[in-house]
Amino acid sequence: MAFDDLRQWITALDRAGELKKIRTEVDPVLEITEITDRVSKGAAKKYGRPGGPALLFENVKGAKGIPILINQFGSERRMQMALSVDHLDEIAERIRQLLNMKSPEGFLEKLKMLPMLADMGKFFPKVVQTGPCKEVIKKENFSLLDFPVLQCWPKDAGRFITLPCVITRDPKTGKRNMGMYRIQIYDETTAGMHWQRQKIAAEHYRDMLRGVSKQNTGAQAPRAATEKRRGDDIMARSGGGAMLASGERPSGTMEVAVALGTDPALTFSAIVPAPPEVEEFIIAGFLRQKPVELVKCETVDLEVPAGAEIVLEGYVKLDELRTEGPFGDHTGFYSLEDEYPVFHVTCITHRKNPIYATTIVGKPPMEDAWMGKAVERIFLPLMKLTLPEIVDVNLPVEGQFHNLMIVSIRKSYPGHARKVMNGVWALGQAMFTKCIIVVDEDVNVQDIPEVVLKVTNNIDPERDIQFTLGPVDSLDHSARLANFGSKMGIDATRKWPTEGFTRPWPDEILMDDKTKALVDKKWKELGIE
Ligand SMILES: Cc1cc2nc3c(=O)[nH]c(=O)nc-3n(C[C@H](O)[C@H](O)[C@H](O)COP(=O)(O)O)c2cc1C
Ligand SMILES: [Mn+2]
Numbered sequence: 001m002a003f004d005d006l007r008q009w010i011t012a013l014d015r016a017g018e019l020k021k022i023r024t025e026v027d028p029v030l031e032i033t034e035i036t037d038r039v040s041k042g043a044a045k046k047y048g049r050p051g052g053p054a055l056l057f058e059n060v061k062g063a064k065g066i067p068i069l070i071n072q073f074g075s076e077r078r079m080q081m082a083l084s085v086d087h088l089d090e091i092a093e094r095i096r097q098l099l100n101m102k103s104p105e106g107f108l109e110k111l112k113m114l115p116m117l118a119d120m121g122k123f124f125p126k127v128v129q130t131g132p133c134k135e136v137i138k139k140e141n142f143s144l145l146d147f148p149v150l151q152c153w154p155k156d157a158g159r160f161i162t163l164p165c166v167i168t169r170d171p172k173t174g175k176r177n178m179g180m181y182r183i184q185i186y187d188e189t190t191a192g193m194h195w196q197r198q199k200i201a202a203e204h205y206r207d208m209l210r211g212v213s214k215q216n217t218g219a220q221a222p223r224a225a226t227e228k229r230r231g232d233d234i235m236a237r238s239g240g241g242a243m244l245a246s247g248e249r250p251s252g253t254m255e256v257a258v259a260l261g262t263d264p265a266l267t268f269s270a271i272v273p274a275p276p277e278v279e280e281f282i283i284a285g286f287l288r289q290k291p292v293e294l295v296k297c298e299t300v301d302l303e304v305p306a307g308a309e310i311v312l313e314g315y316v317k318l319d320e321l322r323t324e325g326p327f328g329d330h331t332g333f334y335s336l337e338d339e340y341p342v343f344h345v346t347c348i349t350h351r352k353n354p355i356y357a358t359t360i361v362g363k364p365p366m367e368d369a370w371m372g373k374a375v376e377r378i379f380l381p382l383m384k385l386t387l388p389e390i391v392d393v394n395l396p397v398e399g400q401f402h403n404l405m406i407v408s409i410r411k412s413y414p415g416h417a418r419k420v421m422n423g424v425w426a427l428g429q430a431m432f433t434k435c436i437i438v439v440d441e442d443v444n445v446q447d448i449p450e451v452v453l454k455v456t457n458n459i460d461p462e463r464d465i466q467f468t469l470g471p472v473d474s475l476d477h478s479a480r481l482a483n484f485g486s487k488m489g490i491d492a493t494r495k496w497p498t499e500g501f502t503r504p505w506p507d508e509i510l511m512d513d514k515t516k517a518l519v520d521k522k523w524k525e526l527g528i529e
Helices: 006-015 031-040 076-082 089-100 107-121 200-210 225-236 264-269 280-288 367-386 416-425 428-432 448-458 513-522
Strands: 019-022 054-057 068-070 136-138 165-169 176-179 183-185 190-193 253-260 293-296 303-305 310-324 338-350 390-394 405-409 435-440 465-471 484-491
Touching: 006 019, 006 054, 006 076, 031 054, 031 068, 076 264, 076 367, 089 367, 165 200, 165 303, 176 200, 176 280, 190 310, 200 253, 200 310, 253 303, 264 280, 367 390, 405 416, 416 428, 416 435, 416 465, 416 484, 428 465, 435 448
Parallel strands: 019 054, 405 435, 435 484
Antiparallel strands: 054 068, 136 338, 165 176, 165 253, 183 190, 190 338, 253 310, 293 303, 310 338, 390 405, 465 484
16 A cells, blocks of 8 residues: 555554654754654664664754654664565565566557556656645745754754655756755755765756756757856865856856655655656655656746645756765765855745654664665666666665675676676766675575674685776765775686686585484473573
């Protein structure tokens, strides 16, 4: 069953015993973080599993009655519920079926395909006339300060919206993108838009700077060369998205809409590292098996989820950047301040009695750990499209997803592990992977003790470690330069003679089946247990 909006989802969480309502007054400045962090780290023992319950804070200091939902995705069970499955591999299986689709040969085969084609019809979003997010429309006298936005950590630069679905339009194709990029509140109507430079909205922004549009990518003349050069200058000096050139500045704005508090599949689709050509609204439709309903914005030419709790409409100026951060990030460290575009809000619409949905990030494990694990499972079949030799992948939570990937492969030729490393580094956001460990298919990558044993046994470090240079995550504080640094691959596969390894390779120690069966039979009699 898909959830139409955040409220249906909260009701379902409550019914499933996955929600804790808290009536004691709490402060959105630091206090909610401390409570939620303890819950994420296992302080709520009565739930008997990592992650604890989702939390609905009903009495938030200074919130004028707006409750806060946090930790909605914060356990494996809730992540499954959010995507309406019993196991995340079910989604991977659905993707596999879609990818395996071949042309039907006879009438019967065509008939068999009909249900799948009908399913595909559910993926596409539908624009409807109006929706609950329009219950209150404020084109003036609105304020970002009206919402109980958290200050998460002591050294944060201020209050940050941490779970926003940021919607922009590709000026080249007209396609929409929805990405989750945190937003720092500056004042009533302005905020910092933290889309990192390799993300899709930052690319839209650069395209606007370049003067690229649907009109001039075709037969029509491109922008005047001088104007183009000005845009290039800004990009060349860019920090977060782009940096101001002194003196001349290109003019113009880029429209942005932000949905806060949507149904969980939609919120989740804002974090998936989808190819730029695929609209997240379609991904959400696929995950929900039900179209996403959209409504047109009031002041910008964008559509937003009709059932959202809160919608912020506005624009970023192409010639304006401002310091964003520091912010306590999911690396366990503060991400340092940097220059990012400024979001100017032109209109706020919301439901009556809106609920503010948010999250915190920090030292893992936290809520985002479960979201990341879901991405890992769902993207495995898609990784295999490009790298079919991959058997399984583990992005350990402590590696914060971009710092460590353990991948097992079916090794078929000399140098195969290195081909896989290079393939991963070329794969969308997997480019950020600081350390890739490649093992043979007999290693269970989900079993870290086994990985440590086999990897450390199997490598001759000088021979088996591959360094490369390239883009790194904006949050990487150790790289030689912001956004640019080195990455490491460890080839921990068994080395072959054709790779120059001619020494004998020892067998792994394993007991024979006969002796095992014998001891199984005697086990009780031995009286050890
Ligand atoms: C809670 C949370 C917060 C995030 N904050 C940011 C952020 O501030 N900036 C950013 O570039 N990516 C952030 N991300 C990661 C992006 O959402 C992710 O890379 C996504 O795939 C980007 O979408 P895009 O490919 O459409 O750009 C965050 C992810 C999560 C789960
Ligand atoms: Mn995207």
